[in-house]
Amino acid sequence: MDIKKVNEDGNTLEIRNLVIHYISDDETVKAVNGVDIIIRSGKTLGLVGETGAGKTTTALSILNLVPEPQGKIISGEVLLEGKSVFEMTEHELQDMRGDKVAMIFQDPMTSLNPVLTVGDQIAESLEIHRKLNKDEAMKQAKEMLEMVGIPAERAYEYPYQFSGGMKQRVVIAIALACSPDLLIADEPTTALDVTIQAQVLNLINELKQKYHMSMLMITHDLGIVAEVCDEVSVIYGGRIVEHGTLEDIFDNMRHPYTKGLFGALPDIEVRRSELKPIKGLMPDPTNLPPGCSFHPRCDYAMEVCSKVAPENRWLDDTHCVECHLYKDTNESRL
Amino acid sequence: MESTTRNYTTRKEFFKQYKKKSRMQEIWRMFCKNKLAVLGLILFIIIVAVAVAAPLIADYNQEALKINVPQRLKAPNSEHILGTDEMGRDIFARIVHGARISLVVGLSSVALALFIGGAFGAIAGFFGGKTDNFIMRAMDVFLCLPDVLLALAIVAAFGTNLVNMTIAIGLSFTPKFSRVVRSAVMTVRGIEYVEAARAIGSTNTHIITNHILINCIGPIIVQVTLYVASAILTISALSFIGLGIQAPIPEWGNMLASGRAYMRDHAYIVMAPGLAIFVTILALNLLGDGLRDALDPRLKQ
Numbered sequence: 001m002d003i004k005k006v007n008e009d010g011n012t013l014e015i016r017n018l019v020i021h022y023i024s025d026d027e028t029v030k031a032v033n034g035v036d037i038i039i040r041s042g043k044t045l046g047l048v049g050e051t052g053a054g055k056t057t058t059a060l061s062i063l064n065l066v067p068e069p070q071g072k073i074i075s076g077e078v079l080l081e082g083k084s085v086f087e088m089t090e091h092e093l094q095d096m097r098g099d100k101v102a103m104i105f106q107d108p109m110t111s112l113n114p115v116l117t118v119g120d121q122i123a124e125s126l127e128i129h130r131k132l133n134k135d136e137a138m139k140q141a142k143e144m145l146e147m148v149g150i151p152a153e154r155a156y157e158y159p160y161q162f163s164g165g166m167k168q169r170v171v172i173a174i175a176l177a178c179s180p181d182l183l184i185a186d187e188p189t190t191a192l193d194v195t196i197q198a199q200v201l202n203l204i205n206e207l208k209q210k211y212h213m214s215m216l217m218i219t220h221d222l223g224i225v226a227e228v229c230d231e232v233s234v235i236y237g238g239r240i241v242e243h244g245t246l247e248d249i250f251d252n253m254r255h256p257y258t259k260g261l262f263g264a265l266p267d268i269e270v271r272r273s274e275l276k277p278i279k280g281l282m283p284d285p286t287n288l289p290p291g292c293s294f295h296p297r298c299d300y301a302m303e304v305c306s307k308v309a310p311e312n313r314w315l316d317d318t319h320c321v322e323c324h325l326y327k328d329t330n331e332s333r334l
Numbered sequence: 335m336e337s338t339t340r341n342y343t344t345r346k347e348f349f350k351q352y353k354k355k356s357r358m359q360e361i362w363r364m365f366c367k368n369k370l371a372v373l374g375l376i377l378f379i380i381i382v383a384v385a386v387a388a389p390l391i392a393d394y395n396q397e398a399l400k401i402n403v404p405q406r407l408k409a410p411n412s413e414h415i416l417g418t419d420e421m422g423r424d425i426f427a428r429i430v431h432g433a434r435i436s437l438v439v440g441l442s443s444v445a446l447a448l449f450i451g452g453a454f455g456a457i458a459g460f461f462g463g464k465t466d467n468f469i470m471r472a473m474d475v476f477l478c479l480p481d482v483l484l485a486l487a488i489v490a491a492f493g494t495n496l497v498n499m500t501i502a503i504g505l506s507f508t509p510k511f512s513r514v515v516r517s518a519v520m521t522v523r524g525i526e527y528v529e530a531a532r533a534i535g536s537t538n539t540h541i542i543t544n545h546i547l548i549n550c551i552g553p554i555i556v557q558v559t560l561y562v563a564s565a566i567l568t569i570s571a572l573s574f575i576g577l578g579i580q581a582p583i584p585e586w587g588n589m590l591a592s593g594r595a596y597m598r599d600h601a602y603i604v605m606a607p608g609l610a611i612f613v614t615i616l617a618l619n620l621l622g623d624g625l626r627d628a629l630d631p632r633l634k635q
Contacts, residue, residue, distance in 0.1 A: 098534030
């Protein structure tokens with residue numbers, strides 16, 4: 001995908017043509033194959049795709065935490081406010097992580113250290129980045145806890161004393177402790193049940209506005225996207241296949257895969273309609289199909305789809321799609 | 335979860351009880367729940383107290399060292415509660431003074447081994463790859479020499495005194511600690527909270543000390559207690575072959591060794607030092623198990 005508005009001022013994050021492979025002795029997993037992402041200051045981008053589409057790898061690359069030594073960044077760059085993270089020194093990276101960019105991990109059960117109190121864990125990033133001493137950091141950590149709706153007194157408790165939803169609030173408090181410019185939320189609600197999901201999403205929305213943060217929301221849940229995001233990128237087989245504003249994607253979707261994603265959602269108004277799952281499975285990332293990697297599952301596949309990879313095309317200022325159907329037309333052909 | 339935020343004032347009072355308990359108090363409370371561990375701690379304190387107060391309990395020169403042939407091989411009686419050995423020395427006095435050597439050398443050699451071996455093991459386990467290979471292969475070289483042989487070589491080369499013996503035993507245990515710490519570190523380093531710590535900008539040193547080692551404390555403490563016991567046995571073994579504590583100085587190992595010849599008719603001579611070693615090791619193991627459970631908040635009910 002080629003992005004029109006490169007070098008525009010106020011971009012918190014720019015990812016350009018990012019290619020990441022995981023290389024082991026006998027195979028190469030092509031996790032990310034040329035992803036472009038731009039997040040403007042204060043905006044939220046939803047990155048939507050199935051399991052294994054390369055969402056988490058993309059997120060980790062922003063912090064330059066792609067697991068070594070298997071994970072190899074083949075090409076591309078990640079720019080944070082114009083500065084390339086792949087060229088940062090280890091020291092600059094440590095300064096950036098947690099201060100400029102923070103990440104909410106998927107599973108609150110394993111992303112908290114079981115033998116440290118939650119207060120200590122929130123205070124840790126304040127001690128690192130704000131150079132506070134233990135007492136001051138703890139005081140601020142308690143304020144963070146109050147902010148996410150947990151009584152400050154509980155700062156002295158251990159993660160096992162919290163429920164899943166409260167642990168996720170603690171994880172959010174850790175991520176927000178140094179009020180980062182960019183918050184990466186990697187499926188923050190996947191491990192939670194539905195009632196808690198709503199609470200956590202409301203909390204994220206509130207805090208996002210309060211601190212004017214940019215956010216990258218990684219999810220496979222389109223409901224979350226509608227609630228939290230300004231723009232959406234749909235990722236498939238390590239490439240962004242469609243990108244646009246919420247209206248572009250929800251009301252004027254163009255790509256057959258995006259349509260498939262919505263077809264797989266139950267419709268509350270038409271209760272008799274059947275779910276239409278996308279046929280087949282995600283392609284094996286060690287052996288992606290030639291041409292468009294979605295063509296074996298696509299209802300609209302043409303001959304050309306299995307031979308030539310489609311090029312990215314902007315339909316208007318905000319909406320772009322990567323599909324052979326739109327080579328010469330902007331009208332929906334679904 | 336709602337209720338915790340809603341009934342705020344009452345909850346606040348409820349949580350005060352947590353606030354007042356520091357981490358140490360919490361650990362102590364957990365420790366006390368384990369009766370066997372408390373027994374181990376009491377035994378260990380008694381042994382340490384006896385070692386510290388040895389000169390008050392029995393006179394070193396008169397009772398533990400002075401040869402008194404007419405009194406030799408007396409069975410336990412009111413004057414000598416554990417009897418006398420083949421030279422007529424009071425066994426109780428010798429045990430009491432022997433405790434000092436065993437404890438000092440046992441604890442300090444394990445501390446040395448833990449410090450060096452632990453540091454190497456943590457580095458190897460955390461960084462993996464070539465670093466790991468290099469360190470662990472070097473440790474393997476040491477590991478393929480039996481401890482007693484390695485300790486013996488060091489003592490033989492540098493002379494037999496307490497410091498050399500401590501260093502010798504400490505170095506011979508180093509590879510074992512590096513293995514234990516390395517494997518514990520490797521199980522922890524892949525867990526998501528280590529990645530999360532990296533994502534908030536922690537340095538490697540900070541991650542190793544604050545996030546990884548603290549989660550490995552259980553197996554390490556158990557190893558420490560086991561190896562203190564094993565160090566006490568190694569001192570005894572070295573004394574037994576004459577390269578440890580030299581003959582007139584009382585030490586549990588050389589008491590066993592010299593009493594061995596009289597074991598058939600005067601079993602109490604070897605029984606007393608044997609029991610001393612047994613009780614010390616038992617106390618350390620019980621203590622270690624209890625500490626491991628108390629230090630791990632995951633095991634709290």
